[in-house]
Amino acid sequence: MAARDVGDALEAAGVAVRAAGDGDEVAGVRPRWVALPESAEEIAAVMRVCAAHDLAAVATGGGTKLHWGAPPDRCDVLVDLCCMNRPPEHAAGDLVVRAQAGVTVEALARALAEGGQELALDVPVPGTTVGGLLATGIAGPRRFRHGTARDLLIGVTVVLADGTIAKSGGKVVKNVAGYDLGKLFTGSYGTLGIIADATFRLHPLPAARAWVTATVERPVTETYGTWTNEDGLTFETLTTDLAGSLATMVPAVTESPLEPSAVEMDWPDAEGPCTVAVLVEGAAAAERAKALCALIGGALSDAQVTEEPPPWWGRLPEPPAPDGPPGPLGAGTGAGDGDGGEILLEVRNVPSRLAGSFVGPLTAAREAGVHAAVRGSLASHVFHVALPPDTEPRRVAAFTGGLRAHMETDGDGRVVVLAAPQEAARRLDRWGHVGALPLMRRVKERFDPDRRLSPGRFLGGI
Amino acid sequence: MSELERLTERLTAALPPDAVLTDPVRLRTYECDGLTHHRATPGVVVLPETAEQVAAVVRLCGEHGVPFVARGSGTGLSGGALPRTDGVLIVTSRMRRILEIDIPNRRAVVEPGVTNLAITEAVRDRGYYYAPDPSSQQVCSIGGNVAENSGGAHCLKYGFTVNHVLSAEIVTPDGEIVELSAQDPGYDLLGAFIGSEGTLGIATKITVRLSRAPEVVTTLLAAFTGIEAGGRAVSAIIAAGVVPAAIEMMDALAIEAAEAAVHCRYPAGAGAVLVVELDGPHAEVEHQFAAVERICRDNGAFEIRVAASAEERAAIWKGRKSAFAAVGRISPAYIVQDGVVPRTALPRVLAGIDLLQEEYGIRVANVFHAGDGNLHPLVLFDDSVPGEAERAEAVSGRILDLCVEHGGSITGEHGVGVDKARYMPRMFTEDDLDTMQLVRCAFDPRGLANPGKVFPTPRLCGEVPGVRRGAHPLVEAGLAEQF
Numbered sequence: 001m002a003a004r005d006v007g008d009a010l011e012a013a014g015v016a017v018r019a020a021g022d023g024d025e026v027a028g029v030r031p032r033w034v035a036l037p038e039s040a041e042e043i044a045a046v047m048r049v050c051a052a053h054d055l056a057a058v059a060t061g062g063g064t065k066l067h068w069g070a071p072p073d074r075c076d077v078l079v080d081l082c083c084m085n086r087p088p089e090h091a092a093g094d095l096v097v098r099a100q101a102g103v104t105v106e107a108l109a110r111a112l113a114e115g116g117q118e119l120a121l122d123v124p125v126p127g128t129t130v131g132g133l134l135a136t137g138i139a140g141p142r143r144f145r146h147g148t149a150r151d152l153l154i155g156v157t158v159v160l161a162d163g164t165i166a167k168s169g170g171k172v173v174k175n176v177a178g179y180d181l182g183k184l185f186t187g188s189y190g191t192l193g194i195i196a197d198a199t200f201r202l203h204p205l206p207a208a209r210a211w212v213t214a215t216v217e218r219p220v221t222e223t224y225g226t227w228t229n230e231d232g233l234t235f236e237t238l239t240t241d242l243a244g245s246l247a248t249m250v251p252a253v254t255e256s257p258l259e260p261s262a263v264e265m266d267w268p269d270a271e272g273p274c275t276v277a278v279l280v281e282g283a284a285a286a287e288r289a290k291a292l293c294a295l296i297g298g299a300l301s302d303a304q305v306t307e308e309p310p311p312w313w314g315r316l317p318e319p320p321a322p323d324g325p326p327g328p329l330g331a332g333t334g335a336g337d338g339d340g341g342e343i344l345l346e347v348r349n350v351p352s353r354l355a356g357s358f359v360g361p362l363t364a365a366r367e368a369g370v371h372a373a374v375r376g377s378l379a380s381h382v383f384h385v386a387l388p389p390d391t392e393p394r395r396v397a398a399f400t401g402g403l404r405a406h407m408e409t410d411g412d413g414r415v416v417v418l419a420a421p422q423e424a425a426r427r428l429d430r431w432g433h434v435g436a437l438p439l440m441r442r443v444k445e446r447f448d449p450d451r452r453l454s455p456g457r458f459l460g461g462i
Numbered sequence: 463m464s465e466l467e468r469l470t471e472r473l474t475a476a477l478p479p480d481a482v483l484t485d486p487v488r489l490r491t492y493e494c495d496g497l498t499h500h501r502a503t504p505g506v507v508v509l510p511e512t513a514e515q516v517a518a519v520v521r522l523c524g525e526h527g528v529p530f531v532a533r534g535s536g537t538g539l540s541g542g543a544l545p546r547t548d549g550v551l552i553v554t555s556r557m558r559r560i561l562e563i564d565i566p567n568r569r570a571v572v573e574p575g576v577t578n579l580a581i582t583e584a585v586r587d588r589g590y591y592y593a594p595d596p597s598s599q600q601v602c603s604i605g606g607n608v609a610e611n612s613g614g615a616h617c618l619k620y621g622f623t624v625n626h627v628l629s630a631e632i633v634t635p636d637g638e639i640v641e642l643s644a645q646d647p648g649y650d651l652l653g654a655f656i657g658s659e660g661t662l663g664i665a666t667k668i669t670v671r672l673s674r675a676p677e678v679v680t681t682l683l684a685a686f687t688g689i690e691a692g693g694r695a696v697s698a699i700i701a702a703g704v705v706p707a708a709i710e711m712m713d714a715l716a717i718e719a720a721e722a723a724v725h726c727r728y729p730a731g732a733g734a735v736l737v738v739e740l741d742g743p744h745a746e747v748e749h750q751f752a753a754v755e756r757i758c759r760d761n762g763a764f765e766i767r768v769a770a771s772a773e774e775r776a777a778i779w780k781g782r783k784s785a786f787a788a789v790g791r792i793s794p795a796y797i798v799q800d801g802v803v804p805r806t807a808l809p810r811v812l813a814g815i816d817l818l819q820e821e822y823g824i825r826v827a828n829v830f831h832a833g834d835g836n837l838h839p840l841v842l843f844d845d846s847v848p849g850e851a852e853r854a855e856a857v858s859g860r861i862l863d864l865c866v867e868h869g870g871s872i873t874g875e876h877g878v879g880v881d882k883a884r885y886m887p888r889m890f891t892e893d894d895l896d897t898m899q900l901v902r903c904a905f906d907p908r909g910l911a912n913p914g915k916v917f918p919t920p921r922l923c924g925e926v927p928g929v930r931r932g933a934h935p936l937v938e939a940g941l942a943e944q945f
Contacts, residue, residue, distance in 0.1 A: 093697060093806040094835075116703060137650075150653055151625050158897075166897035167890070172802045174622075174834040175871040176611050176657050177878055177889055178916065179898040183624070183653025192649075204703030207749075251566065255589075257677030259743050284745030348645055352566040412567075416647045431647045436640050439904070440649045446900040446923075459648050 006053055006076075010035055013045035016083070024078050026058045027071035027457075028422055031078040038083045040157055040165050040196035046079055047194070048163035050452055058454045059194045061102055061129030065136050067342060068419045069189050070430060073456035079194060081131050090115055096154065096171050098199040101131030112202060120146040120203040122262075122314040124384075131195045137187030140314045141262035141279060144254070144379035146203065149186050155199035156182035158192075161448040165196070173201045184443070190454040191462050192447040206281035210289035213277040213310055214296050214303035216246075246276075246378075247355045249299035253278055254351070254379045256295065258288040263379035266312045269320050270362050270372065276300060277310050316344065317375035322388035341389035343396055344419040347403065349381045350412040357407070361385050364402030368395045384418075393424035400428045408432065431459035466505045466548060469526040473508055473550070476518050481556075483507040492551055495536040495543040496598075500880055504531070504545030511556045513631060513639055513666035520664070521637030523550055529910045532664045534574060534603030538610060539798060540879025542659045542915055552664060554605045560584055561667070568672045569628055574605025574665050578612075581670060590672040593620040596875070597783055608665045611657030613875040615708040615782075616739070618833035620673070622875075624656040631667035635906035639666070654901055659877050660912040662905040676741035679707070680751050681775040684736045684763040685729035689713050689828070692734035693808050695761035696832045699738070700805065702757060704750045709833035710737040710782050716789070716827040716840065717781070723788030726781030729765040736763075736832070737782055785829045786840065793825070793842035795851070797858045800876040801865035805835040814864045815839060822853045826861075836874035837865070863888065878916045886918050899923075 010017040016036040024034055037043045050057050055076035060066050062082075084102035091097070092115035099108055105123045108130065112118050122140025123133055134156070139148035146152065155169030158181065168181035185192055253263055261281045267274040278296065280289045289305045296303040319342075349357055361383075365372040370391050376383030385403070387396060400417055407413035417430040434440070437460045444462045447453075456462075474482045483489060484506055493501045505528075510516045523530045529549035536543055545551040558575035565588055570581055578599040581592040595614035596602055602612070608630060613622045620626075629643035630652060642652040655662050686692040692711050699709065712720065714733045720726050728735050738754055740747045758766055769775035781788075789796045803811045812828065819826050827840040839861050843854035862872045862885055872878070872885045886895060895917060903923035905911070 091804065091806065093701065094804040095700065096804070147621070147625060150650055151621060160897065164893050164897060166894045168894065168898065170869070170871055170889070172804055172835055172870050172874070174613060174617065174802050174831070174836045174874040176613075176622075176875060177871050177873050177882075178886065178895070179654055179658055179901050180611075180624070180656075181654075181897065181901070183650045184901065186650055186653070187647075188649055204700075204705065207703065255674055257674070257743055259674075259676075259746075282742075282746045283749035284743070287745050288743055350567040350569075352564075412645065414645055414647065434646045434648045436642055436646065436648065436651055439634065439640055439651060442904040443649055443651070443901065446904045 009049045031075045034078045043159040044163040061132035062127040069457040095202045117202040145261040153182045157196040160193045189458045208285035210285040214300035216274040267374045317373040317386040319386040320371040320373045342419040343387040345385040347383045348414045360406035368399035396424035397427035495538040497541040500541040504551035507551045517633045532660045534606030537598040537602040540877040540881040542879035593673045610877045619707045626671045629669045630665045632663045634663045635911040678747045679741040681769040683767040684758040685732035685765040686734045688733040691762040698757045707741045708739040711832040713828040719788040720781035722791040724784045795845040797841040799839045802874040803835045803870035807868040
């Protein structure tokens with residue numbers, strides 16, 4: 001089939017289309033066309049053309065996480081939803097908003113703030129669109145209080161591989177009519193259909209916010225070994241105390257009747273300081289923050305209340321500098337391929353495994369000879385780990401394997417490689433073992449039997 | 463020997479001695495759930511004690527091509543657990559152990575037959591509770607809550623069952639035991655399963671989130687002369703940025719019924735009462751309470767009562783919680799409706815209900831979760847008067863039309879079940895329903911799990927969309943009913 005036919009067919013369907021260029025690659029795979037639909041009907045037209053010509057399509061919003069997940073098995077058309085960005089329909093009296101998939105979370109937040117409301121998610125990647133937020137299911141600090149996108153999504157319109165436009169849910173928060181397709185599509189990496197618009201429940205902007213921050217100067221654990229501090233104490237003694245005091249302090253904060261909204265940790269370098277920050281929202285936030293400060297001060301020194309978040313708050317960890325001592329695998333530099341070579345992992349566990357989550361990334365990093373930056377939620381026990389972009393592929397694999405060995409021993413831990421250059425990812429399992437995978441495959445087969453939507457991007461080659 | 467009889471022989475061989483019921487008298491005790499006007503005596507009832515036994519039953523049903531329906535405590539209000547005369551009813555009432563309470567990780571692992579309130583009772587001493595609180599919580603089962611995605615008065619602030627279940631072990635319609643976890647990467651099958659009304663399988667073990675009991679709970683009762691003023695107060699509370707744990711409203715007829723039934727002593731002359739509950743840290747609740755009290759007075763509340771103790775709080779809630787049953791005191795029969803409208807459409811929809819009352823000569827008592835626009839109109843009728851039941855049914859259906867017209871939903875918490883399957887096309891297009899059906903086909907390609915519920919005319923898995931001709935094969939096979 002000639003390239004011109006497809007371009008003509010897309011144009012005939014009334015959809016803006018252009019030839020793909022260098023910047024349009026999906027995890028290293030270059031599509032042939034970029035379609036720019038402006039409505040669900042236009043997405044449907046694109047999908048019908050794809051169906052008629054057996055073309056594979058990948059949807060993109062802000063393109064900020066397009067390199068996440070595995071490269072597609074094939075990608076002919078990039079469906080760029082950037083034009084689907086009409087002003088959101090904000091029904092302030094009903095505390096809901098409906099937004100097209102291409103609206104950025106920043107634009108949405110601005111529109112909602114005018115009505116004194118917010119979508120209570122902290123999306124950690126700037127420029128993320130509503131569609132991208134849902135497709136990856138990414139969340140931030142306040143997941144502890146408000147849950148993630150799946151918990152705040154109340155309605156969705158999707159376009160399936162055959163061009164069918166379907167909706168589920170609606171614009172009321174309380175609604176149990178029919179299956180909740182929104183939940184199924186949240187975190188599905190574009191493999192079931194293309195999200196055209198979404199309706200969320202909102203929260204009033206809190207009357208006030210306050211943060212309590214405290215820094216742990218040397219949170220190195222005993223496994224790191226040989227250090228001695230100024231007072232002549234070995235790190236073994238010091239760090240056991242520290243991990244222990246955090247493991248006591250965090251539940252004291254999260255279970256406190258003062259009801260913090262988030263408890264986060266930033267640990268950019270295993271040999272440097274670690275910062276803990278707690279967010280308090282609502283009436284009397286400052287007063288409650290002061291009380292929490294006293295609680296934290298017992299475990300960590302120099303806890304203080306601030307009106308502004310620390311600069312790292314609600315963002316993914318920056319990769320650490322790649323220098324430092326070589327590990328047991330020997331010295332050497334690797335090469336990233338495209339997308340800046342971002343290497344990002346997500347670690348989940350249950351709160352009682354907190355001490356293990358401190359030790360896990362550190363031990364795995366030491367064993368694999370890499371530097372790891374860790375940031376995330378102490379309250380919900382979800383952390384992101386970043387490695388330097390040029391980390392040697394075999395070290396990335398060794399680190400991931402080591403981390404899984406530490407974290408997945410008790411049945412509750414999960415390690416997912418969100419982003420890694422393909423050269424490194426080939427050596428590892430991005431998603432880990434998932435028992436319900438056969439059932440997930442059956443869902444994919446029903447929604448996209450010809451594998452035309454982001455084929456191969458998701459776990460198990462879905 | 464019928465297929466069901468052959469299956470029953472094998473079920474009897476596979477399960478413990480007293481776990482298979484075939485005695486017609488005992489079968490009849492399972493003929494309906496909380497929606498009593500739909501009745502069907504189950505072909506056979508099984509009472510499994512383990513997930514393996516549930517899986518064995520489901521596999522045998524598959525081998526014999528016999529449909530099955532799961533049932534917890536049977537309190538559902540949409541006929542979701544209505545049995546099939548030609549099928550197996552799988553009752554989870556013998557699976558009622560709390561398997562684990564894990565306070566450090568704020569979770570509990572329970573079997574599906576455990577009652578909702580039993581979880582809270584097991585952890586209350588340690589300062590925790592299970593947040594979803596359907597009004598049947600003393601008897602309804604967690605398995606049923608998962609099937610229906612149950613809510614309750616406090617879901618305005620805390621969300622529904624789906625927001626409080628961390629993982630579930632399920633038996634798929636193929637008879638496989640699969641763990642669905644919110645922690646796992648991949649499709650959110652747990653989110654799709656919760657609220658699927660038993661059409662995607664049966665939950666056999668459920669891990670729920672435990673919530674920390676709030677520092678302070680304050681409950682306030684405000685009396686208004688009419689429902690319009692109460693509605694204005696609700697809107698103003700939301701506009702002020704307050705998210706109460708619950709905001710409930712009752713109209714004059716509902717108050718009259720509650721008074722007759724439980725002597726709740728709501729303020730005399732009230733045309734509407736509002737129950738507002740605030741919870742959270744002391745400093746925050748104090749601040750919000752002042753705002754709510756002022757808003758109620760500004761909007762015409764002529765009396766405000768504040769519960770100063772747990773007993774006083776219970777007294778305020780007593781009238782509200784008894785309302786459904788209480789209308790039995792003022793009417794021989796009634797239909798409990800469950801619809802949702804955007805909160806801002808409440809005044810228009812209530813006015814519409816008034817017009818329907820006049821048009822049909824049928825009284826409607828209104829009880830609702832005002833904070834989230836979830837109406838529970840109680841349509842009152844006398845079943846001894848010819849034609850009145852039909853008129854009540856018509857009013858009940860037209861109320862749902864009003865909800866859909868105003869952008870709402872045909873059910874906020876009772877589910878679709880058998881009762882509202884025929885209303886689904888008023889809310890969803892054929893494409894919407896066919897797309898939901900794709901999920902059904904992935905889990906249950908043969909359509910044996912609770913057939914005839916939720917969807918009006920399920921497309922056969924593998925059937926090509928298009929104009930349907932002739933009788934639907936599922937209808938012919940007796941597996942579905944066409945509306």
